[in-house]
Amino acid sequence: MTFFLQLVVTGFAQGMVYALIAIGFVIILKCSEVFNIAQGHFVMIGGYLGYTFLVPFGLPIWAALLLAIAVASVMGLLIERLMLRPMVGQPVLAVVMMTIALASVLEGLATLLWGAEYKAYHGLLPTITAKVGAISIPSESLIGLIISVICVVILMLLFRYTKIGLAMRATAEDLQVVQSVGIKATTVYAVSWIIACVVGVIGGILLGGVSGANMELANIGLKAFAVVLLGGLDSIGGAIVAGIILGMLENVAAGYLDPLLPGGGLAQVFPFIVMIIVLIFRPNGLFGLSRIERV
Amino acid sequence: MGLRTGSFQENYAQDMAIFRSRLHWEMLLALLILLSICPLFFSDRILTIMTMIGIAVVSVHGLNILTGYCGQISIGHAGFMAVGGYTSAILCAKLGFPFWAALPCAALAAGIAGLIFGLPSLKIKGFYLIMATIAAQFIIIWIIIQLRSITGGTDGLSIPRPMIGSIALSSKTNYFYLVMLFACLATITAHNIVRTRAGRAFIAIRDNDLAAEVMGVSLWSYKLQAFFIGCVYAGVAGSLLVHYIRFASTDQFPFMDSVWYLGMLIVGGMGSTTGAIFGVIALKLLDELVTIVGPILAAAVAPQTAASLALMSHGLVIIIFLIFEPRGLHHRWEIIKAYFRLWPFSHEVSE
Numbered sequence: 001m002t003f004f005l006q007l008v009v010t011g012f013a014q015g016m017v018y019a020l021i022a023i024g025f026v027i028i029l030k031c032s033e034v035f036n037i038a039q040g041h042f043v044m045i046g047g048y049l050g051y052t053f054l055v056p057f058g059l060p061i062w063a064a065l066l067l068a069i070a071v072a073s074v075m076g077l078l079i080e081r082l083m084l085r086p087m088v089g090q091p092v093l094a095v096v097m098m099t100i101a102l103a104s105v106l107e108g109l110a111t112l113l114w115g116a117e118y119k120a121y122h123g124l125l126p127t128i129t130a131k132v133g134a135i136s137i138p139s140e141s142l143i144g145l146i147i148s149v150i151c152v153v154i155l156m157l158l159f160r161y162t163k164i165g166l167a168m169r170a171t172a173e174d175l176q177v178v179q180s181v182g183i184k185a186t187t188v189y190a191v192s193w194i195i196a197c198v199v200g201v202i203g204g205i206l207l208g209g210v211s212g213a214n215m216e217l218a219n220i221g222l223k224a225f226a227v228v229l230l231g232g233l234d235s236i237g238g239a240i241v242a243g244i245i246l247g248m249l250e251n252v253a254a255g256y257l258d259p260l261l262p263g264g265g266l267a268q269v270f271p272f273i274v275m276i277i278v279l280i281f282r283p284n285g286l287f288g289l290s291r292i293e294r295v
Numbered sequence: 296m297g298l299r300t301g302s303f304q305e306n307y308a309q310d311m312a313i314f315r316s317r318l319h320w321e322m323l324l325a326l327l328i329l330l331s332i333c334p335l336f337f338s339d340r341i342l343t344i345m346t347m348i349g350i351a352v353v354s355v356h357g358l359n360i361l362t363g364y365c366g367q368i369s370i371g372h373a374g375f376m377a378v379g380g381y382t383s384a385i386l387c388a389k390l391g392f393p394f395w396a397a398l399p400c401a402a403l404a405a406g407i408a409g410l411i412f413g414l415p416s417l418k419i420k421g422f423y424l425i426m427a428t429i430a431a432q433f434i435i436i437w438i439i440i441q442l443r444s445i446t447g448g449t450d451g452l453s454i455p456r457p458m459i460g461s462i463a464l465s466s467k468t469n470y471f472y473l474v475m476l477f478a479c480l481a482t483i484t485a486h487n488i489v490r491t492r493a494g495r496a497f498i499a500i501r502d503n504d505l506a507a508e509v510m511g512v513s514l515w516s517y518k519l520q521a522f523f524i525g526c527v528y529a530g531v532a533g534s535l536l537v538h539y540i541r542f543a544s545t546d547q548f549p550f551m552d553s554v555w556y557l558g559m560l561i562v563g564g565m566g567s568t569t570g571a572i573f574g575v576i577a578l579k580l581l582d583e584l585v586t587i588v589g590p591i592l593a594a595a596v597a598p599q600t601a602a603s604l605a606l607m608s609h610g611l612v613i614i615i616f617l618i619f620e621p622r623g624l625h626h627r628w629e630i631i632k633a634y635f636r637l638w639p640f641s642h643e644v645s646e
Contacts, residue, residue, distance in 0.1 A: 035422040086618045092421045093368050097561050098617050100554050101610040108607030115599040222433075225426055233422070269437040272430035276415065279427050283419045 005135050007251040013141030015247020016148040021203040021220060022227040022239040023155065024196035030172035030234050031192035034084060034095050038103035040221015041110075042197050046072070046204020047213030048110055051119040068201050076197030080190045088189075103218070110215065120212035144206040151202060152240060155195070164191055172234070219268075223250075226271035230278050232288020242286060246274060299636050313486065330475050334468040342467045344583060349474035350535045351559070351575045356485040356568065357528025358556050363566035364489050365521035366501030367416050368425050372529050372556045374432035375412075377548035379405035379530025381439055381446055384454050384543035389445070394457035394464070398534050405530025406523045408435065413522030417515055420504065432553050436545050451544030454537060470539055477535060481528060486568040488524060497521055501566070558613045564623025573624040581608055 025039045049071055053064035083102055087095050110116065131137070159165040164187075171178045171188045179185055204217060211217075227246050231238025250270050257266050284290045304310045314320050334342060358372050383401035386392035392400070412431035416424050439446050446452060457464045464470050488494050496517045499507035508514050537543040555578060563574020585608050589601035616623065 035425070083614060083618075090617075090621065093362070093557075093565075094561070094617055094621060096368070096422070096425060097557060097613055101558075101613040101617070104551075104554075104610030105607050105614070108603045108605075108610065111599050111606055112603035116602060222429070225429075229423070229426055269433055272433045275426055275430045276434070279415045279419055279423055279430075283423055 002135060003255065004252065007255045008248050009135055009137055010141060011248035011251030012244055013137065013145040013247070014251065015244035016145045016240075017203050017206055017243075018220070018223055018227050018247055019240040019243025020148040020151055020199050020206075022224040022231070022243055023152065023236055024199040024203075025224055025228050026231075026234065026236050026239050027155075027168070027192050028196045029228075030236075031168050032084070032088075032171075032189045034087070035092070035099065036196060037096060037099040037221070038106060039196065039200055039224055040218040041103045041106040042072070042075075042200025043204040043207065043220050044110060044213075044215060044217040045075070045106060046201030047208030047217045048114045048119065048204075049201060050205035050208045051114075051121050051213045054121050055119070065202070065205065068205060069198050072197040072201040073194045076194035077190055079197070080193035084189065084193065085186070107215065107218065114213075116215050118212055118214045119208075121209060138210075141210070144210070147202065147206060151199060155199075155236075164188070168192060223271045226275045226278075228285075229275050230285055232285030234289060235285070235287040238285055238287030246271065249274070311490075327479075330479075331472070334471055339467045342471050344579065346467070346471050346474045346539060348575055348579045349471075349478040350532050350539070351556070351579060352478045352572055353474075353481040353535065354529050354532035355556055355559050355563075355571045355575050356481045357525040357532070359560055359566070359568065359571040360485060360488060360494075360497065360528070361521050361525030362557065363560055363571070364494060364501060365497035365518065365525075366504075367413070367420075367518060367521055368557070369428040369431075369522075369525065370425055370550075370553045370557060371412065371428035371430075371432035371435070372525075373548040373550065373552035374435035375405045375409055375526040375529035376533030376536065376552075377435055377439060377545065378408040378526075378533065380533030380537040380543050380548065381452070382530070383534035384452050384537045385445060387457070387538075388452055388454050393459075394538060395459050398531065401534035402527045402530040405533065406527040409522040409526025409529070410519055413519050413526075416518050416522065429550075429553075432550055436548065436550075439545055446543075449545065451542055451546075454541045454543060456541065457538045464538070474535055474539070477531060481531070482568060482572065485528070485571075489568070493517060493520055498566075555609055558609055560623075561613055561621075562616050562623055564625030567623075567625040569628060570623050570625030573628065577624060578609065578612070581612060584608075 021039060021043055024042065025036055028034050028036045028039075046068060049068045050064060053059045053067050054061070057064075059067065079102060083098055084095075087098050159169055167178070167183045168188050168191065170183065171185060175185060178188075203220070204213070207217060207220060223246065227243045228239055230246060231240070231242030253270055254266050278285060299316070302316050304315070309315065314323060333345065337345070354372060354376055358369060362368050379401040382404035383392075383394075383397035386397040386400055387394060408431075412428065415427040419427065440448050442448070457470075459473075462469065464473055489497065496507070496512045499510065499512050500514060500517055500521075504514060533548070536547060540547065559574035559578050560571060561574070562577050563572065564570030585605050589604050592604060593599075593601040620626065
């Protein structure tokens, strides 16, 4: 029982980081109907940025976070303006290929700047140790959990109480109406990409603090896809719930089933099995709206 | 397609023919002769490149039918190639099948895998389908690694030398001819499949699946057919690939290959048989360029530039094509052809 609870708690903290990354994906999707395959690569860049600011620059964690957010904002702005703006109104495949190409360019950039090496900055993030009964909460997971929750709350407040947040919600509802009342859709697109980059980079710093920054961090994006599909593509709340569910399921399944399978590695393939099951039985996810199509 | 002034089509069959004038036939013959004398002039290295291009052409034709014509986006094509490759590897290495018998089995196995993973396409499309096919890629590779006793898991599987009758296909030249034969066959069948009733149904589904269904096109049947046909091509290509290397391992079918097959379609031009061939050649030659330029850059600037260039080159090329020529090389080719056809009245060339 302790083993099980331990897995659930670790999974919960991990799931919250997944949820944070998945939210970036959902925001872009809702505002500009672009499926951003490169979301995981923002995470990888974030991991490396965290390393750069914390180790060679030797900055304190808050300064590193602020600088990383600044870099991510510029990156998001550039990506939207240079690559996604020409793609407005193009078919799904063209847009998806654009984000895949973006992913490979980001991977190339990371190789160029950091040499695709494993960069550890373990122990540099502040740690909080907590123990509930026999279950210990891993300190990095806890700090990840706290920062993720703070980010999600800030985003919720942004959507609820600011003008741009209102514009973004309106754009998600109906693009034509938004344009007819004089809201600039391109600004909304740019802001949505900036937010996606920033949450990806923050997620990257958190995950990098646990496992070190490396190219593998980009694969976390694939887990984020499973999260958004499970939660429903257009639901931010769904992404949070699904992130937590998937984080827990993944840990529990890996903990119990990996010893039984010779090759192991169930944690890697698990998100995809969830994905296929969701796609076959409930394509709109847990909280997604089902769309009615007309010819 | 316009024709040169003075060539007339007198009946429907002539109008629908692929090769419509004597010049077309002569050019086809010239191409075949050129292909068949390649081994006389080129080194083994160039033959290897051409063989790999041929294998990719077979695979991309399948993807073109599935994605370019039927509009069902698949980013799991390398996974289906792996099914074909491993099927024929296992049949040859463990059960002693001859190569020519293993190849159709490989095609069939890949086709069935395609049917299974195509099932979600009946309910979902667009991005959801992309995710389902990405999942297919990872699940297939994972299953292959799990079935260690049959597939050799991560260690891979050695395959005996492929034989057809008493001819051993061990030399680069022999295998080059075999692959080119399959590439030509694949091109012919792919170009003709899309001219049949099924092909027209695929195009209708791609353009608007609801409208197609209302008009009486059975989505259920034709989407699965597209998956089956597309994956049969992948299976043949996978089988050719593992027999060429005489070793099957999951590293030969990486996820990024699936992505670049789609990239080849984008560069070449979706929904066009010639486009698929152009795209494969363009991206494969780009690869070669990178392997030549990479070490020079690495020596001149910094060691990681070579790896970085390899990663970025494909992405950048696809970005450039998507922004500046979304209809791909095929469209450029049509413009060039029209220019010569209409010369000296080239002002009639319209976009």
